[in-house]
């Protein structure tokens with residue numbers, strides 16, 4: 001089907017099928033699997049499930065944020081480890097937390113431009129193995145030790161080290177800190193909590209709901225369709241079947257006991273109303289709708305249109321409202337046209353802030369140059385199977401997961417139209433319109 005977008009006629013993107021790994025808290029079951037290996041397992045399984053002829057695949061595009069030194073251009077490493085032919089080219093994309101969505105939209109553009117016919121897109125992240133950078137002094141000492149010709153020279157090089165030199169310049173926390181505004185992602189959530197007067201109790205209530213919904217969906221087997229179990233090193237005799245950050249013992253009393261993490265004095269954002277640091281990967285097989293028909297596929301669903309938007313880095317959490325505003329302009333759709341919404345739960349405060357901004361005419365006039373509010377994000381239709389607070393957020397992979405989760409949820413409910421949107425560190429937002437038939 002060709003759809004009208006403004007003055008453009010564009011064919012829809014067919015998402016033939018999509019799968020992901022379980023999402024696991026960093027430092028737990030999948031901590032010893034590198035991001036490239038995890039991505040390769042998922043791509044192999046996607047190929048097996050779709051029975052795509054490998055010779056037909058033009059390129060693999062993968063998102064990844066904490067690009068590991070052992071696998072530069074991780075997409076190419078994944079392609080080769082997954083057994084794709086040498087001729088299948090590959091490149092890595094990086095749009096912070098939307099990287100796993102950027103791979104899909106970059107792929108869509110390539111297909112529309114006629115530069116490819118069939119692609120694999122996805123995202124992978126091992127936050128357990130994010131690279132640590134050390135100070136210039138520390139790296140100089142490493143170099144001197146490597147060059148030293150005798151034990152004496154090595155010891156002499158090491159003796160110049162001081163305890164302060166051991167502190168990493170970039171660790172996980174610094175990696176999740178915006179280099180322009182200087183705030184960590186959690187601190188940007190505190191900014192929104194203050195701007196929208198969101199209480200700690202509201203945030204904890206939201207976090208509780210995320211776990212309750214995720215636990216229910218997990219018990220009902222809703223994720224089995226999308227999750228490919230992962231065999232765990234070192235002996236590969238244990239298998240990780242499910243997302244492991246979902247709490248089955250959650251209560252408001254437990255949540256209320258936690259101290260704020262990012263602003264210890266006056267803050268409201270805690271480890272429990274923030275998404276956890278997570279390992280995971282996901283992949284989709286994509287082509288234009290006409291190609292999917294030609295090959296006899298019945299796609300999982302379709303991407304109809306997408307938009308990215310920019311805003312202040314310290315208010316990055318509001319990216320969804322800005323990006324969705326552009327998406328609605330582009331498609332002529334209204335919020336009420338969507339049967340379900342997935343809005344990535346980086347932080348409870350950030351999702352609640354978006355709900356308030358979507359519903360506010362004042363916000364729309366002041367920031368979106370619109371007369372009316374975008375529309376209410378009905379809580380019953382929002383993140384119906386829980387979100388990143390419970391499921392986790394492996395930053396390079398989440399964009400792909402949201403697409404897969406949304407399409408499966410629409411199909412399960414016999415619904416047609418879904419909005420997937422997320423905030424992006426650095427001050428951006430992403431929004432896509434999905435459909436199933």
Ligand SMILES: CC(=O)SCCNC(=O)CCNC(=O)[C@H](O)C(C)(C)COP(=O)(O)OP(=O)(O)OC[C@H]1O[C@@H](n2cnc3c(N)ncnc32)[C@H](O)[C@@H]1OP(=O)(O)O
Pocket residue numbers: 096097176185186247250254255258261270271272273274275276277346393395423424425
């Ligand atoms: C654009 C974007 O998407 S931005 C988002 C990008 N991602 C992020 O910024 C990640 C945000 N999250 C974080 O940085 C981390 O999860 C932090 C810093 C908040 C917490 O990290 P950690 O301290 O390692 O988390 P951890 O899971 O150990 O939790 C800390 C404590 O809270 C407790 N806790 C965490 N969640 C819960 C919960 N839901 N219920 C009860 N207790 C909880 C833990 O049990 C732990 O307690 P303990 O110290 O007694 O063992």
